[in-house]
Amino acid sequence: MNIIKRTINIGDGREITIETGKLAKQADGAVVVKQGDTMLLATVVSSNDARPGTDFMPLSVDYREKFAAAGRFPGGFRKREGRPSDEEVLVARLVDRALRPLFPNDFHGDTFVNIELISADRNKEVMPDALAGLAASAALAVSTIPWNGPISEVRVARIDGNFKINPTVSELEQADIDMIIAATLENILMVEGDMKEISEEEMVEAIKFGHEEIKKHCKAQIEMAEEKGVQIKREYSHEEEGDEELFSKLEKTVTDKIHKVVMSALPKHERSEKFSEIKQEFIDNFEVSEDEEINEGLIAVYFHDIEKKVVRNVVLNERIRLDGRKLDEIRPIWSEIDYLPGTHGSAVFTRGETQSLTSVTLGSPLDVQIIDRPLFRGKSAFVLHYNFLPFSTGDARPYRGTGRREIGHGNLAHRAIAQVLPNVEDNPYTIRVVSDILESNGSSSMATVCAGTLALLDAGIQLKKTVSGIAMGLITDDKGNYAVLSDILGDEDHLGDMDFKVTGTEDGITACQMDIKVDGLSYEILTEALMQAKEGRAHILNEMMKTISEPRAEFKSHVPGITSIFIPQDLIGTVIGPGGKMIQQIQKDTETTITIEEVDGLGNVVIMGPTQESINNAKDFIKGLTAVPEVGTVYQGKVKSIKDFGAFVEILPGKDGLLHISEISHERTNNVADVLKEGQTIEVKLIGLDPRTKKLKLSRKALLPRPNKK
Numbered sequence: 001m002n003i004i005k006r007t008i009n010i011g012d013g014r015e016i017t018i019e020t021g022k023l024a025k026q027a028d029g030a031v032v033v034k035q036g037d038t039m040l041l042a043t044v045v046s047s048n049d050a051r052p053g054t055d056f057m058p059l060s061v062d063y064r065e066k067f068a069a070a071g072r073f074p075g076g077f078r079k080r081e082g083r084p085s086d087e088e089v090l091v092a093r094l095v096d097r098a099l100r101p102l103f104p105n106d107f108h109g110d111t112f113v114n115i116e117l118i119s120a121d122r123n124k125e126v127m128p129d130a131l132a133g134l135a136a137s138a139a140l141a142v143s144t145i146p147w148n149g150p151i152s153e154v155r156v157a158r159i160d161g162n163f164k165i166n167p168t169v170s171e172l173e174q175a176d177i178d179m180i181i182a183a184t185l186e187n188i189l190m191v192e193g194d195m196k197e198i199s200e201e202e203m204v205e206a207i208k209f210g211h212e213e214i215k216k217h218c219k220a221q222i223e224m225a226e227e228k229g230v231q232i233k234r235e236y237s238h239e240e241e242g243d244e245e246l247f248s249k250l251e252k253t254v255t256d257k258i259h260k261v262v263m264s265a266l267p268k269h270e271r272s273e274k275f276s277e278i279k280q281e282f283i284d285n286f287e288v289s290e291d292e293e294i295n296e297g298l299i300a301v302y303f304h305d306i307e308k309k310v311v312r313n314v315v316l317n318e319r320i321r322l323d324g325r326k327l328d329e330i331r332p333i334w335s336e337i338d339y340l341p342g343t344h345g346s347a348v349f350t351r352g353e354t355q356s357l358t359s360v361t362l363g364s365p366l367d368v369q370i371i372d373r374p375l376f377r378g379k380s381a382f383v384l385h386y387n388f389l390p391f392s393t394g395d396a397r398p399y400r401g402t403g404r405r406e407i408g409h410g411n412l413a414h415r416a417i418a419q420v421l422p423n424v425e426d427n428p429y430t431i432r433v434v435s436d437i438l439e440s441n442g443s444s445s446m447a448t449v450c451a452g453t454l455a456l457l458d459a460g461i462q463l464k465k466t467v468s469g470i471a472m473g474l475i476t477d478d479k480g481n482y483a484v485l486s487d488i489l490g491d492e493d494h495l496g497d498m499d500f501k502v503t504g505t506e507d508g509i510t511a512c513q514m515d516i517k518v519d520g521l522s523y524e525i526l527t528e529a530l531m532q533a534k535e536g537r538a539h540i541l542n543e544m545m546k547t548i549s550e551p552r553a554e555f556k557s558h559v560p561g562i563t564s565i566f567i568p569q570d571l572i573g574t575v576i577g578p579g580g581k582m583i584q585q586i587q588k589d590t591e592t593t594i595t596i597e598e599v600d601g602l603g604n605v606v607i608m609g610p611t612q613e614s615i616n617n618a619k620d621f622i623k624g625l626t627a628v629p630e631v632g633t634v635y636q637g638k639v640k641s642i643k644d645f646g647a648f649v650e651i652l653p654g655k656d657g658l659l660h661i662s663e664i665s666h667e668r669t670n671n672v673a674d675v676l677k678e679g680q681t682i683e684v685k686l687i688g689l690d691p692r693t694k695k696l697k698l699s700r701k702a703l704l705p706r707p708n709k710k
Contacts, residue, residue, distance in 0.1 A: 001021055003020070003021040003022050004019070004142075004224050004227050005017060005018065005019045006018045006220040006224055007220075008216055008217055008220050010035075010165045010213065011164070011165060014035065014166075015035070016034070016035045016134070016217075017033070017034045017035075018031055018033050018134070018135075018138050019033075019034070020138070020139075020142045021228075027045050027139075028044055028045050028046055028144065028145055029043065029138075029141070029142045029145065030042065031142065032118075032135075033138065034119075036126045037120065037123075037126070038119060038120060039069075039118050039119035040116065040117055040128055040131050040135040041115070041116045042113070042115045042132075043114050043139055044139040045111070046110065046111040046112070046143075046145045047109040047111070048234070049236075049238070050108035050110075050238035053297070054108040055297075056108065057100060058110045059096065059100055059103065059111045059113070060111070061092045061093075061095050061115075061136065062084070062112075062113070062115070063091040063095065063132055064081065064088055064114075064115070065085075065117040065128070065373060065375070066081065066116060066118060067081065069118055069119050072374055087373060089404050090407060090408060091115075091132050092115075092404070094129070094132070094180055094182070094190070094192060095113070095133050095153070098133050099133075099137070101515075101516075101517050102148040102149050102151065102184070103146070103148070104147075104148070107238055109145075113136050113139065115132050115135050115136055120375050124169060124375050125168040125170060126168065127155065127168075127169060130153060130154055130166045131166075132153065133151065133153025133180075133182055134152040134217050137149050137152055137221060138221050138224065141221040141225045141230070142221075142228050144230060144232075144234040146234060147233070149184065149218075149221075150185075150218045151182055151184050151189060151214070152183070152214045152218055152221075153180055153182040153190075154166060154210050154214055155172075155178070155179065156177065156179045156180075156181055156206050156207075156209055157171065157172055157175035157177055157178050157179075158175055158176055158177040159171055160174070163209045176195065177193065177195045177198060177203075178193050179191060179192065179195075179206055179207075179512075181206075181207055181214065182214075183210070185215055185218045185219070186519065186520070187520060187521060188207060188211060188514075188516055188526075189515070189516055190515050190516070191207060192412075192513045193512060194415035194416070194418070194419060194510060195419075195508070195510060196419060196510070197419070197465075197504065197505055197507045197509065197510060198508050198509050200509070200527065200531055200534060201527070203509060203512065204523055204530065207526070208523065243295070243298060246299070246302065250282060250299060250303065250306065251302075251306050254278050254279070254282055254303065255310060257278045258275065258306065258307055258310045259314065261278070262310055262314050265323050265324030266323075267353065268489070268491075269394060275303075279303045282303075307495075308495045311491070312477070312495060315483050316477055316481050316482070321489075321492065323352070327483055328484075328532055329486065329487075330351070330486060331351050331353075331354075331487055332352065333350065333351045333540065334350050335348060335349045335350065335451070335544060335547045336348045336547065337455070337458040337547055337548050338458055339357070340357075340359055343359040343361065344360050344361055344362045344459045344555070345360030345362075345455045345456060345461070346358065346359045346455050347454035347455040347458055347547075348451065349454060350439070351447055352441060352442070352487070353439055354437075354439055354441050354442055354447050355392075355438045355439035355440075356438070356444065356451035356452075357435075357451070358433060358451035358452050358454070358455045359455060360452075360455045360458070361431075361434075362431060362459065362555070362559055362560070362562075363429065363431075363432065364430060364560075364562065364593045364595060364608040365381070365430060366593060368380060368430050381424065381429075381430045381431065382414070382417075382418060382421060382431045383414075384410050384434075384448075384452060385402075385433070385434045385435070386407075386409045386410030386413060386435045386445065387402070387434070387436045387437065388409070388437050388440065388444065389436060391438075392440040393440050393441075393490075409448065410448070412445050412501065412513050413435065413445055413469075415511040416510050416511035417452055417453060419511070420464045420466075420505065421461070421463065422461065422462045422463070427462070428562050429461075429562055431461065435447075435448035435452060440490065441489055442487070442488050442492065442493060443470070443488065443493075443501065445469070445501060446470055449467055449468065449469035450468055450469060450540060450544055453466055454547060456551075457548045457550065457552065458552065459559070460552040460553070460554060460555040460556065460559070466541060466544060466545060466549075467504065467510055468537045468538075468540040468541040468544060469502065469511075469540070470487055470503075470533050470536040470537050471493070471501045472484065472486060472487075472498070472499075472501075472536075473488035473492045473493060473497075473498055473499065474497045474498035474516075474518070474521070474525070475492075476497050476518055484528055484529045484532050486536040487536060496517070497521075498515070498516050498518070499514070502533040503537075504537055505541075506538065560608050561609055561610070561611065561612050561614075562607065562608045562609075562615070563607055563615055564604055565605050565607075565622065566603065567602065567603040567605055567626040568602065568603065571625070571626040572596055572598070574625055574626060575622055575625055575626065582654070587618075589621075590609065590617045591609060591610060592607050592608060592615060592618040593607070593608045594606070594607050594618060594622075621653050624653035625653045625654050627652050629696055631686050631687065631689065632686065632687075634683060634686075635651035635652070635683070637650055637682055637683070637698070638650045638681050639676050639678050639679060639680045639682065640656055642673050642676060642677075643672065644672070645661055646659050646661045646663070646672060647659045647664075647676050649682065649698055651684065651696070656696070657686065657695070657698040658696065659699070659700060660698075663687075663701055663702070664700050665701050665704065666701050682700060684699060684700050684703070685699050685700075686698060687702060
């Protein structure tokens, strides 16, 4: 075996190793990346030929975590890994977004990148997601697949004011910056993460710090490829032969017409129809000989290229955008809250031709999302779901459920808003936010952030601050000219060189997602884009606050009531009862839902009910169950049973005491049943505790006036 290995020092005595030549040798490229006990196997396979008619890069990236890697069985009946979890999809998207721009534009071979977690850190501290991009890139680097890498991805966190590469899980809990950064030796490709209201300058500083580490990773991959002898990538021919005469004729015929449409500032669908008419007019008037056929597919490709060129030139040279806006101008915004009366909170947020209808549902701790991964098992009391509906873009197709893009956009909005949610102790509700995109023409994820914030304020969730979001674009040329665009349209995203989404409060950034499609983006341009985004966010935030500026003081009347109380940890079993009998009885009698969790050595009891009265009844019952009876205290007790020697009286839920016949009255009592009845409520005083049996001793006569002596 020709095993090739490289080691990268990432600080604090920690090392990453990359190895190829031992596993999966029939793949085009295969590596194992290891940090501590964490090991990822990445493989890549690509077809030599492209499928007929393919004019795009058919890249598939999958990331999977094996439960066996952590010494665990998968849950469920089958005991087998199923479809990828949302977390696995998110990691795959991070890798895909970094790899895809570096494939040659004319390479269309089916390419499959698979990354598997095959061994997990025994202490569950090394996070594999930060190693996935490096593993995928290294597999491509040691293959002959045409690709303009290498790249790497690292996590950058700031802990106690200091930046750190690939921190542990424990360290990340203390961080105020959590970013995944992807880059080549020269250029930043992708950034995604969340932050605790940091400044634009701090964000750029974090990106620079991560890039310096990535350069080391790229050099190690180049050395491995050279040692393996991968000097020349495979040859390929995946596109139809060009037709320079056709392109020249098309460009001469349609350029001015396209320019006129671009300058008309038409709505999205009207603009698209005009472009289609121009293209069809050219096809209809195109003359060919009888034995020739019009290559409409090639015309469509050329027309798109010409359209892209015209749009970019108009923006760069005339500083005018497709819809007539200035470069930093935000589209018109309107919003409305309380639109859906049956929900616990709702909002409509519309910016230009992008619209989100968002609802909020408040539930009990039983509604939390259960997370079960090889390295992490836990619960999430805040979920945000994003649905991109086909009719939002006028597409005539069925809605087939959640796709990878929807998971990614929902996660970005989730991270943006999670930073400003109240603490758990101030909000016992489980929160679900659902954003349905009803119209889309650019940055529906940022509309989700705005609509989600408004809906939460409408629901009465006491957000720490209001969050807004904006998508920024960039258009450049080879002469150094550039234009930074605020609040980009869908076409500007498609035809531009950058898609940079930034969310934040008035005091700083809470989340970001950036994809760069051009080489050589300087930090000066990046900083300019961030500062322009800050102004745009402030404008959007001001428009939102015209609708609602602070959370509702109270929840809506149909929101289930909820409260929480803490009890001693050793009394949790008392409340639950044998086989859950006690807690089930409380819930049945009071029509409430009760959950109990251990928190910091105490039992946190959360009670949700339809009315405040039902909640109070359940709370009183639980307080009674967990209260410690005190000698000298007077209780309202219920007579549970009558005996010859006295009566047993329940003074607290589940706590009975003996009211001896001699303690019923000052006068002699001959028959207990003559004085007391079962079910009767009487006032008694706890006068003692039997030292041997620990049974409670009660008195009724101690509360009665003594009879006058004759």
